[in-house]
Amino acid sequence: MLEISHIDVYYGDLQALWDVSLAIGDGEIVTLVGSNGAGKSTLMKTISGLLKVRAGYIDCDSIRLDRLSPHRIVELGISMVPEGRRLFPQMSVLENLEMGASIKPARRTRHNALTWIYDLFPILKERAKQMAGTLSGGEQQMLAIGRALMLQPKILLIDEMSSGLSPLLVQELCQVIQDINKVKKMTVFLVEQDVQLALSMAHRGYVIENGRIVDQGDAKLLLSNARIKEAYLGVGQENKAD
Amino acid sequence: MSFTGKKLLIIGLVAIVLFVPPLVIEMGTATMNLLVLLFIFIILSQSWNLIGGYTGQINLGLAAFFGCGLLVTHFVWKAGIPIYFAVVAGGLAAVVLAVIIGLPTLRLKGAYFAIGTFALAEVCRIVVGNMFARMVKMPGSYAIDYNLIPRYYLGLIVAIITVAIVYLVTHSKVGLAMVAIRDDEQAAQVTGVNTFKYKVYALLTSSFLAGLAGGVYAFLRLSFHNITAVFSPIWTFEPLMAVIIGGAGTLSGPVIGSVFLVVLSEIFALTLGEAHLIIFGLLFILVVMFSPYGIIGSVGRIRQMMSRVGRST
């Protein structure tokens, strides 16, 4: 289980997260929603070790994450699909996937993992030798997810999956994620700007505003919550002007 | 601020101290030579300071402007024109050189600018080496009247003018733009600053000053056995060192750094020989890694710390 406890995170001298706490149980799909700049990606970067906490701690099955460097966190079985995909543009699809299995234990099982990924995303097999930089947006997102899955992780972190993709493709990807979660019991934590999408996919959700958690609970309940509806879904009374 | 007032007073006093002695005391050729060299270093390091310290463009081709100024001054003076005009001519020639070869390189960023200016300086060195069969000499008549005192004053005056020019530029709108470019060129561009224009100002002024320095050196040395030596990268690297160690992007930093370098190399050359350059190199590395603001910066930070201590008690 992944536990984030009362963390403060800064960008240089600017505070971005205040006293943030979350818990993500084994086998759950949990989501964090909020608008642009609310702190979602900051939290993701902190969990994966790219940013450090200035207060509080992050814990995964009794192992402290917040002091580890990113590659150590990967070794613990936590894999991230970063915002903007961050593929290796001058490496082929196959090489990008191989990079997902960089740590020694993953290298041993990479053939099986590769078969699995090609099953999930047949287009990647088709384009295996192509340079990642030449793929379309949707294909790149599939590759990014595939690369993270090569680790066969315990916990999959996804940062802004839907950005720039067609709704149809996003639905497909959601289905894939949900299937993996059911079949492989993979824990998924995703941050999303598309509140409707995220809450319909997840078991539980958290809402973040200006670096603070303001709401949490069962995803379906949150979805029908009047305040959420008004603030993020544009339903009900007039939208607040920004 | 009273501190600036005090600073000006000290500078004024120092200036007077510098002007008077040669008229009344017999200072000895070694000392005088050393002082003129010091002045040349101050001019050169302020020159690099403008483009490198304030504008953040690391120029590795300063030697080309130095050598160019030197050559033009030499020939203009040889043709009979008084030395002060010849030196100015040298400065202007360096500006012309900067327009021809420097402006195109300004389109380059960071490392490419450094490499490009370095390569151009080398081209100059090779061309000059081939044009002037090495030795460049003054007629004997110039050597007969040789006296270090005029050279001392030329060096001193040009050095003072240099510091004044740098002061005026950096305390103007141009100076603000330069620092903005150094800190974040993209941000500066986005806020509407014409970064190219200001880089040009910085480069042209910098080359002018470097050319003046070359002119002073031409006056000092008269003849050169191996003319390519004045285009050697050393004439870029030593001022660069003086600026970084003294404090880049400050007015007094290059002066302090130059004094430091010249004085220390005299002391060390006597005791340690080659080793003094090694110590400078190590000092330079330490400064870059731990105190990027040089000696001036450390002084500033110590003063900040002291004032904080004062306030809390």
Added chain:
Amino acid sequence: MEIVFQSIANGILVGALYGLVALGLGLLMGVMKFLNIAHGTFIILGGYVSFWLFNLWGIDPFLSIPVVVIVMFFIGLVLYKLAFSPLLKLPTIGMRIDTSMLVTFGLIWVLDNVMTMLWTPDTRTIITTYTGETLKVFGTRFSITGLGGLSVAVLVALILYVVLSRTYFGKHIRAATQDAEAASLCGINVNRVYLFSSGIAIALAGVAGVVIVSTYSINASGGISWLLIAFVVMILAGEGNINAIIPAGVVFGLLEAGSVLVVGVPYRQAIALLVFIVVLIFKPQGLFAKKD
């Protein structure tokens, strides 16, 4: 016509060496965005190691290469630990490049003068039984040492290519070069990649030095001129484009050889440099740049 062929031959031989000279610099710049201005100095250092191995124990320079590689590799590791890794904390790439330039510039002063103190400013060269010998093929002369240099350059480039494209370690290097953060998210220990890349880069400089001391000569302050060549070839090849460095070196070598035909020996480097500057201004991504 014979002169043209000879020029081409000379250009290729010297150009391969130029490429070899640039490999270490290009690797470091591509992987870590560090500009190692002391690169020329390390080349000279490698030359000295080979020189002393030859003079003290009679080891042929080309055979001394493995020893030089090991020694210089360790020096590269130390260099990373002491001078490079602190700079990784700098916030922007621009600052990293600038600061690495300055730090390595200071290193030149330290190392050049240490070498001068240890081994005097005298010019050193290695004279073996085959120094000065040439091979004549269809009327064109190829110097034996030049051919040796060409072979070394090609061999090294090949090894580098295989490592980068076929081994995990090589792929980790490429990944870290293209996106260091993403690489660490894949579980790649980027600091270790940087550490070994530094070792390899300095080792490459050392190998170039061995070829130079046996083909030409070295002296303690000769690093700067080789640095300039490394700069030029690296930029001609394009940033991060390791595989294009030897070809780019050959292009520059041919350019120089060609200039000799046109303007004669004294100005040949100047012409080549001028062409380089023109390329720099109009196509700074290099002659061999890949389109993204």
